[in-house]
Amino acid sequence: MSIIACSSNQSGDHPIEYIFHPRSIAIVGISADLPKLWIKRLYLESLIKSKYPGQVYLVNPKGGEMDGLPIYRSVRDIPGPVDHVVISVPAVHTPKIMEECRDIGVKVAHVFSSGYAETGEPDRVELQNRLVAIARQANIRIIGPNCLGIFYPRGRIGLSPDLSMEPGSVGFLCQSGGNVTFMARHAAARGLRFSKIVSYGNACDINECDLLDYFASDPETKVIAAYIEGAHDGLRLLKVLKNAAAAKPVIVFKGGFSPDGLRAAASHTGSLAGADTVWDGLLKQVGAIRVYSIEEMVDMLVALLRVKPPKGMNVCAIGHGGGASVMATDELSRAGFRLTPIPENIRSELKEFVDLANSMLRNPLDLGTGFVPDAMELIKNMGSRPPAEFLREIAASGGMPRAKRLNALLKQWPGLDLVVYHHGFDISPLPVERSRAPGGPGSILLAANACELPKALVLHSMGNDDSFAASIDVRGLAADLGLPLFLSMRGAAVALRKLVDYSMAYPERLVGLDVPPNKVGTDLGCSQELRH
């Protein structure tokens, strides 16, 4: 057994800091039988893959062994101290397990099992209460029941083998297990990483207040994201949320905001969801950022962590396609941005390398065939090399000539606050092919990368499997380079508008974010977040 030494934050003295630093983890209810096999994959395989440095114990009354580890028949049979237990047995058996945990001095019980208060059945509510009573008596903290538990990359506590173990700065508390994996995977695909995630389910003990309070003081967490279905203590929530929101940006997705949704939340996690107007007032009062979907939450995180806050609402939209440019204008415009015309001196310089035909030399700026020479050169020079690797090198060397010229012109535009580069994969009338995609989209990515103004990059309009596949390399590289990558113009516009509002209302809260410089150019693009 080894003491965890990999965490940079052992010094924190928050009352629940220790839940992230177990010396050992026992998985109770592990089994090779279907469908319980997925508990093995979810926890045992994740811990092995994440190289969890503590001791892992397996428990099942049937005994035996798995992956070279003995399976103990009871928690009581485990030969060493157990800090953390993952309990995955039918709910009715969990009080007995909790008693065993009490007897051997367990500190944290994560109850994966469901079938408690959320069912609304009186005997199931009682079952949950019994768990809490046993745990209180023994000073055991419960995470759950009905949840996925803890994901802590720095502490090498994995959760699901395919989540990135690269540590980041987003702390996520989430009352739903499914939203943890959707959020973690989607955020990773957009280049974001997490400090810690806690999926806390019914919150019979550790709840949203504990976690908001924890993340507020956690130095590893720079932005807090929360999916919350219900409040367990309104007054305390107001207090901790106010404190957390004052310390760093807090994004809240309140699940169950509609009347029927309130009832659904009760049925999902046994939550008393609270009237939506109360939540809305609360979030506004403390200055938390409210979103209405996981996608919006990720968009908002990208805006906060990847976009240098624009000083005003003047935006230039630059991309390929007339219809796409008109639609981009509408989306940005209805989010409150202004697309003022390109100054005449810049326009006349643009005419030197962008043909009037098939382009829009105003604002929006449709490059038409303006970048085609760059794109053709990219395709030619790439040869058979992997597109992302090739484009990454071009990015490191400063990018393509037309993009450089365009970005130099943009810097001369007085009062321009933000540049939104965009490329729609399906706007090309020719079949979209992965091998050629780095040309057009690649030249937009390189231009966005080299842009020194506050900026965003929208790679979108993937309407079918072919165009989605064609976008893989360029999207992946944008995420890897730490570019502010959005996958829809509407999503980008909404998040960017919220960023402007937030940065004006609470400039001091953005200070610690270390948004990457707007030109990542020569450092091979590894953003500060990714370099941690």
Next chain:
Amino acid sequence: MSIIACSSNQSGDHPIEYIFHPRSIAIVGISADLPKLWIKRLYLESLIKSKYPGQVYLVNPKGGEMDGLPIYRSVRDIPGPVDHVVISVPAVHTPKIMEECRDIGVKVAHVFSSGYAETGEPDRVELQNRLVAIARQANIRIIGPNCLGIFYPRGRIGLSPDLSMEPGSVGFLCQSGGNVTFMARHAAARGLRFSKIVSYGNACDINECDLLDYFASDPETKVIAAYIEGAHDGLRLLKVLKNAAAAKPVIVFKGGFSPDGLRAAASHTGSLAGADTVWDGLLKQVGAIRVYSIEEMVDMLVALLRVKPPKGMNVCAIGHGGGASVMATDELSRAGFRLTPIPENIRSELKEFVDLANSMLRNPLDLGTGFVPDAMELIKNMGSRPPAEFLREIAASGGMPRAKRLNALLKQWPGLDLVVYHHGFDISPLPVERSRAPGGPGSILLAANACELPKALVLHSMGNDDSFAASIDVRGLAADLGLPLFLSMRGAAVALRKLVDYSMAYPERLVGLDVPPNKVGTDLGCSQELRH
């Protein structure tokens, strides 16, 4: 040269019917040089691939040959009559080409080239006016300039080699070329097909009024979709739109609805876009359905052509995942639907095969592990067979036992108007693998397929490349089976709400749509639209 015999609608006597039935097509400005090579791919290769039965002529002053066809040096050198010309030469040369077209009796000139009125430059406006003057004199109709032209699957007139040539019932007029390909590809991926598409650009001659008027009387078109940036004759537009909307459902996406968007539209297609309030009033007055993106337009088409209109707002949401179920409820609820609790007798029958734990047996209904036995059986029986082929056979044989039982229970629910089945690919904490995806998502698809009530199927939450890839087979099969497939719950909720409103306000307009029966079961699922 052969006379077109493949069109089912030669009898139409609409003044522009003939533009869809050219006996021959000349492509002027074809070239093997980059970047003009894509004109070859876009038009010549499409016509070859679509087996266009008329004569194809190629024109370029340099002469030579291409794909076994001679390249004539001038339009005047073409040895036979030419009905339709695609003009792709620099704008300044187009008046000369138009004069040649006049001289040899061309009927329709599609001007692909851009660089006319849309640039806002006086000499370019004049250039466009000259084109029109020559064409009027010679009784030539112009499509464009600055557009992709005609796509007519029944007439085997292809446009871009990867668009499906299977004829359908959606008529689409589109002022943007990029939106044609995005729309055509995305709609196809959702199982929809087109009667005709006309990309009409600057609309210097044939405009939105001509096309709306045409589609209104076109028996091959059951629903009209329109992306319009500007009106060219307000009074006529009101008249034709009123007439078209009375004849069949008309969906309008007005590009350039924001103040800056108005200016963008002028810059894109030289359109006088008109105040948004005027458009909004106009569309409401005639009972057209307004949407705000291509994705919304496709969602609305799926709702109209694939969902039997619900008689009221009572919906049951059925799927996998607690958080997903809460979010589904919120989205449906804020679109105006009601999720009333499952009647107690149905709930108690549900308890017989859906475990209380890890599920929500109310409404929303989170199946939890309820379909797991079905899913495991599917995976086991599928073996190494292609997932879509295997699932298609199971669908044809009536589906899986639990789904049958669930659907039988739903039929006993008094006042239930709509069932929304949903599956989020990334809600599974285990890595999403394509080979296993047919299990969970497949069992949801089969349940939706067998449901006899008005229904929708939402396959969503594909947060990264892996989950997107894992969804390919099930999404593809849902589209092929003619199921009402949506890719976001919000999109589904908005479109379904509009469907309910529309069907209540204008029930007579839905009569001709032939929405597939809600159970496609034993006919191998080929929807009526796809059987055309």
